[in-house]
Amino acid sequence: MALLEIENLHAEVGGKEILRGINLIVNPGEVHAIMGPNGSGKSTLAGVLAGREAYSITEGAVRFKGKDLLDLEPEERAGEGVFLAFQYPVELPGVNNQYFLRSALNSVRKYRGQEPLDGVEFLKLVREKLNILHIDRELMTRPVNHGFSGGEKKRNEIFQMAVLEPQLAILDETDSGLDIDALRVVADGVNALRSPERGFVVITHYQRLLDYIVPDFVHVLSQGRIVQSGGKELALELEAKGYGWLETDAAKPELVTA
Amino acid sequence: MTQTLKPREGYVQAFAEFERGAAVGPSWLTPLRKAAISRFGEIGFPSRHDEEWRFSNPAAIAETPYELAQTGHGLRMTASDIASYAFEEMGGTRLVFIDGGYVPSLTVIGKLPQGAVVGSLSEAFAAHHPAIEPHLARYAKFDTAFPALNTAFLSDGAFVYIPRSAVVKEPIHLLFLTTDAGKPTVSHPRTLIVAEENSRATIVESYAGIGAGTTLTNAVTEVVVGQSANLDHYKLNRESLSAAHVATMQVQMAQQSVFSSHSINLGGSFVRNDANAVLAAEHIECTLNGLALIDGKRLVDNHTAIDHAMPNCNSHELYKFIVDEQGRGVFNGKIYVREDAQKTDAKQTNQALLLSADAQINTKPQLEIFADDVKCTHGATIGQLDPEQQFYLQSRGIPKAEARNLLIYAFASDVVSRIKVPALRAQLDAILLSELPRR
Ligand SMILES: Nc1ncnc2c1ncn2[C@@H]1O[C@H](COP(=O)(O)OP(=O)(O)O)[C@@H](O)[C@H]1O
Ligand SMILES: [Mg+2]
Numbered sequence: 001m002a003l004l005e006i007e008n009l010h011a012e013v014g015g016k017e018i019l020r021g022i023n024l025i026v027n028p029g030e031v032h033a034i035m036g037p038n039g040s041g042k043s044t045l046a047g048v049l050a051g052r053e054a055y056s057i058t059e060g061a062v063r064f065k066g067k068d069l070l071d072l073e074p075e076e077r078a079g080e081g082v083f084l085a086f087q088y089p090v091e092l093p094g095v096n097n098q099y100f101l102r103s104a105l106n107s108v109r110k111y112r113g114q115e116p117l118d119g120v121e122f123l124k125l126v127r128e129k130l131n132i133l134h135i136d137r138e139l140m141t142r143p144v145n146h147g148f149s150g151g152e153k154k155r156n157e158i159f160q161m162a163v164l165e166p167q168l169a170i171l172d173e174t175d176s177g178l179d180i181d182a183l184r185v186v187a188d189g190v191n192a193l194r195s196p197e198r199g200f201v202v203i204t205h206y207q208r209l210l211d212y213i214v215p216d217f218v219h220v221l222s223q224g225r226i227v228q229s230g231g232k233e234l235a236l237e238l239e240a241k242g243y244g245w246l247e248t249d250a251a252k253p254e255l256v257t258a
Numbered sequence: 259m260t261q262t263l264k265p266r267e268g269y270v271q272a273f274a275e276f277e278r279g280a281a282v283g284p285s286w287l288t289p290l291r292k293a294a295i296s297r298f299g300e301i302g303f304p305s306r307h308d309e310e311w312r313f314s315n316p317a318a319i320a321e322t323p324y325e326l327a328q329t330g331h332g333l334r335m336t337a338s339d340i341a342s343y344a345f346e347e348m349g350g351t352r353l354v355f356i357d358g359g360y361v362p363s364l365t366v367i368g369k370l371p372q373g374a375v376v377g378s379l380s381e382a383f384a385a386h387h388p389a390i391e392p393h394l395a396r397y398a399k400f401d402t403a404f405p406a407l408n409t410a411f412l413s414d415g416a417f418v419y420i421p422r423s424a425v426v427k428e429p430i431h432l433l434f435l436t437t438d439a440g441k442p443t444v445s446h447p448r449t450l451i452v453a454e455e456n457s458r459a460t461i462v463e464s465y466a467g468i469g470a471g472t473t474l475t476n477a478v479t480e481v482v483v484g485q486s487a488n489l490d491h492y493k494l495n496r497e498s499l500s501a502a503h504v505a506t507m508q509v510q511m512a513q514q515s516v517f518s519s520h521s522i523n524l525g526g527s528f529v530r531n532d533a534n535a536v537l538a539a540e541h542i543e544c545t546l547n548g549l550a551l552i553d554g555k556r557l558v559d560n561h562t563a564i565d566h567a568m569p570n571c572n573s574h575e576l577y578k579f580i581v582d583e584q585g586r587g588v589f590n591g592k593i594y595v596r597e598d599a600q601k602t603d604a605k606q607t608n609q610a611l612l613l614s615a616d617a618q619i620n621t622k623p624q625l626e627i628f629a630d631d632v633k634c635t636h637g638a639t640i641g642q643l644d645p646e647q648q649f650y651l652q653s654r655g656i657p658k659a660e661a662r663n664l665l666i667y668a669f670a671s672d673v674v675s676r677i678k679v680p681a682l683r684a685q686l687d688a689i690l691l692s693e694l695p696r697r
Contacts, residue, residue, distance in 0.1 A: 050653050053645065078655035090650035094668030100651075103664070108655035143668075160654060 001066055003028050003168055003199040004049075009060035011048050018044045020224035021060070026168065029196040033210055033235060034203045036221035037243040042203045043087050045221070046172045049201075050084035051077050064168065078104075079111025081167030085157035085174045087203075092144035097156075100144050101126070105163055129162040133189050151182045158189040169193070170201045175209040187212030207239035222246045265320050266302040270295060272326050273410055280326075282413050283383050286391060294400040294409035303403050310402075313588040313620040314530055314559040319502050324444035324474045326411065331437050332356025333363070335468075340364055343433060343466040343496065348681040350428025351376045353416050356435045358445030360414055368428055373421035376430055379448060382417040389419050389452045397480045397536075398508040404530075405506050408446040408478040415448030418461060420487075426459040429679050433464050436501065438471030449479040453487040455512075460490040462679060465505075466525070467498030477505040483515040485539075491519040492682060497526035499554065506532040513539035520677055523550040523558045524689060534563040537571045537599075548577040549673040551689075552585030552617075559588035566599040566632075573603075578673050579610040580666055581617035588620045593634060595627040602629060606636040611669045613643065663691050 004026040011019040018041045026032055036042055048055050049062065051074035062069040064080055072080065092100065105125075106116040117125065130137055135155055145153050154174050161169050174186055190200065190213050202213055210218075210232060218235045220228035227246065228234065273295045281291065303320035304311045335356060337344070344352060344364075353376060354364040360378035367376060375387065382390050400406040416432045434447045453459060465475055475497065483489050497503050503526040509517055523529055535544050550558040564573045579587035589608045610619035623636040643665050651661035667674075667690045674690070677683045 050649075052649055073658065074649060074652035075655050075657050075661075078653055084653055086650065086653075090644075090647050092647055092650070092665075092668060094671035095664055100654075100664070103656050103660070104651075104654035107657060107660070111655065164654065 002026065002063075003065060004201075005061075005063045007061045007063075009045075009048070009062060010058045011044060011055045012058055013044070013055050017058070018055070018224050019048065022224070022226060024219065024226065026199040026201060028167075028199055030217065031194070031200040031202060031213060031215045033215035033218045033232075034201060034221055035205065035218060035235065035238055037246065038205075040221045041224040042221055043172055044224075046084055046087075046170050046201075046203060049077075049170055050074060050082060075107065076111070078164070078166075079108050083161050083164055083166030083169045085154075085161060085169065085171045087172040087176075089145045089153040089157050091146045091148075093146040095144045097142055097144050098126070098140040101140075101160065101163055104160070108164055125163065129159060132192055133159050133162065134185050135159055150177045151179070154178060155182065155185060158186050162189055162193065165193070167197060168199045168201070170203070172203045173205060175204055175206065183209060184212060207235045210235045220246075265323065266299065268323060269407060270299050276326060276411055276413075280413055282380060284386075284391070287395075287412065290395050291410050291412060294406045297400055298403055298406040298410060301403055301406075310561070310590075313586070314528070314557055316530075318528065319474060319504070322442050322472065322474070324442045327357035327436070327439065327443035327445040327473070329357050329359025331439070332359050332361045332435070335361065335364065337364060339468065340433070340435060343435060343464065343468075345431055345462070345464075345681045345685075348429050348431055348462070348679065350430060352431040352433060353377065354433050354435070355414075355416065355447060357437055357439075357443065358414070358447060370426060371421070371424040374424050374426060375417060375419040377417055379415040379417045379450065380413070387417070387419065390417070390450070393452055393480065393482050394450050395480075397482070397510045398478050398506055404476050404504045405478050408448060408476050408506075411446040412448050415450070418449075418451040418459070420453045420457040420459045422454040422484075423456045424454075425457065429460040429462050431462045431464065433466070434475065434477070436467045436471060436473040436475060436497070438469035440471075442472040442474070444474040444476060447475060447477040449477070451479070451489070452482045453484055453489045455484040456486045457484065458488045460492075460679060462492045462494065462682060464494040464496065465503060466496040467501045470498045470500050472500050473498070474502045474504070477503070479505070479507045481507065481509040481517070483509065483511045483517045485512040486514045487512070488516040489518075490678060491517065492677065492679060493519065493521045493531075494682065495521075495523045495525055495529060497529070499525070499527055499556070501526050502528040504530045507534065509533075509535040509544070511535060511537050511539070511542045511544060514541045516543045518543075518545035519547070520673065521546075521548040521560065522682075522686065523548070523552075523560075526558070527556055529556070529558040530561070531559070532561045532563070534565070535573070536565045536567060537573065538567050540568050540570045542568075542571040544571070544573045546573075546575045547673050547676060549670055550579045550587055552579065552587055553582040555584045557586045557588070559590075561590045561592075563592040564594070564604065566593070566595045566602045566604060568596075568598055569600045569602070571599065571602055573605070575606040575608075576673060577608045578670055579619055580613065580669065581610060581619060582613040584614075584616045586618045586620075589638075590622045590624065591636065592624040593626070593636075595625075595629050595632050595634060597628045599629045600631045602632040602634065604632070604634045608636075608638040609669075610640045611642070611666065612640060613666070667691050
């Protein structure tokens with residue numbers, strides 16, 4: 001069964017149609033990259049999948065492991081195994097990172113019918129994941145994302161992903177603003193989770209990240225539609241040509257067939 | 259006008275009866291009581307036309323025929339009756355008052371340094387304790403209605419005396435309970451705390467209702483903080499939903515003293531707190547913080563007044579209101595900086611989190627500055643839960659209601675995290691994280 005099936009998805013915000021008929025299938029084990037210019041609807045798609053309230057779905061369907069994803073609350077989607085690494089991770093002053101993460105983990109465990117982890121087990125897990133991502137333990141004592149640098153925020157997203165072990169991870173421009181070392185750390189975190197059961201949707205602006213997280217498929221989103229799909233070579237092509245051709249609709253990249 | 263006449267006369271009459279019966283105490287108290295009731299007789303209750311009561315109309319209090327609570331009831335109560343208010347785990351000393359009367363059988367006196375006294379005012383009167391006459395009713399003015407009534411009906415209360423250089427490690431809990439008498443009753447709890455030079459102590463003053471009686475608690479607390487003394491004070495209000503609570507805390511501070519108070523308001527239908535501090539010498543640190551959780555149709559009004567009379571003193575105020583349903587919060591913060599009070603540093607912050615469309619907050623900073631070399635800041639913010647924060651938590655698997663609790667908790671955290679009594683903090687944590695959101 002496909003992990004994620006998006007069928008003719010239309011979504012609007014404030015009466016403005018942003019997604020205009022998206023079709024996408026992600027099978028277990030696959031990594032899909034979604035590229036496209038600013039404002040093309042990448043974050044909207046990610047938000048719709050994670051359950052952000054602001055959007056109204058006007059047409060189409062999304063199934064996750066065969067279930068109607070759009071019918072679930074955001075926390076139920078997380079329980080089912082959907083994870084979104086936010087383009088702009090939200091600051092939660094006054095919410096301790098460790099308390100937050102333990103609540104999150106035990107909530108999804110409860111949803112999945114697993115026993116909650118006690119303090120000791122949790123800390124052991126956390127320590128292990130922190131090491132993989134080269135994150136200082138001190139970060140756990142701070143309020144979630146509050147006062148974090150841009151890079152720390154992005155790494156914290158991947159750290160949360162590593163702890164929650166989702167089946168489908170959507171990374172929304174996790175690479176933007178990262179230097180090459182931080183980028184490697186993020187990519188290592190993702191690659192460590194890659195498995196035949198998991199799927200990834202990696203939204204990015206730049207081809208650079210895809211050198212480290214090598215995708216199986218690359219899609220180009222423009223004005224709310226996937227206008228082009230291909231293999232990883234498409235990313236290189238886009239890097240060379242830019243997105244100018246989308247506006248003119250003239251010379252599409254040649255490597256088009258998936 | 260005729261409306262306020264009747265209840266006013268009721269109190270004056272009740273006073274005459276009180277004088278013939280329950281009004282025990284030293285002879286010097288008699289003229290004070292008489293002066294207080296005659297003052298009340300002149301002015302009666304405030305109305306909402308009174309600037310100080312603009313947003314919290316005291317008419318319902320004025321119109322309710324409260325009778326002076328009978329104190330016999332409390333003497334029959336057992337430890338299990340009061341267990342949920344007692345903070346057993348706090349250790350230390352606990353004084354219990356029920357319906358205004360001292361209950362020795364439920365009181366626990368822990369280990370205290372030599373010369374320290376924690377007991378009832380009536381015991382202290384009988385013992386002619388030397389700290390009573392110079393301090394009792396000397397700071398809390400009775401020129402307004404509620405303190406006047408409290409002073410008129412003063413016969414017992416709590417007395418805490420920490421002698422010079424004494425350190426009391428465990429908290430001293432002053433527990434004031436009311437019971438349901440089947441008719442509206444009023445009690446006038448009175449507390450005097452005297453911390454002598456260089457002493458240290460932690461005081462928790464807590465008020466709660468057993469049952470759902472129509473009660474008015476009209477409290478006055480006087481606090482004297484001696485030179486270089488350090489006093490950590492908490493006030494916890496867990497009165498019942500049919501209770502009105504009006505309280506004045508008057509703090510008198512000496513040179514280099516440190517006083518910090520946290521006022522935590524979780525209960526009561528109508529709650530008015532006046533916290534006043536006089537910084538009467540140099541190098542004083544005064545902190546007044548507050549947290550109110552207000553739901554239903556409840557009202558919590560926190561008035562503060564910090565009087566910087568002398569140079570080189572700091573004051574900090576942080577008041578937070580969490581208001582849900584049709585709850586109402588009021589904050590009025592006065593800061594006076596007198597001509598002599600150069601190098602004053604006063605900071606006042608007031609923040610409200612409104613959880614429903616009908617929730618209300620009225621906030622008014624009032625800075626009166628007569629010195630030129632001072633730093634005085636005030637800030638007020640009003641906000642709502644951030645849907646993006648809520649979504650972020652939910653997207654990590656945390657259910658909506660729990661996410662909401664967590665954000666409310668986060669809002670309160672910079673007040674809660676300053677509470678140094680673990681038992682108190684634990685209870686607040688539990689309430690904030692589980693009980694508060696009912697929807
Ligand atoms: N909450 C919103 N209200 C109004 N317009 C929005 C909102 N969110 C996104 N948009 C609009 O939707 C379009 C797509 O935005 P977005 O999905 O963030 O694009 P991308 O992530 O590809 O840069 C943009 O034109 C943006 O202005
Ligand atoms: Mg985006």
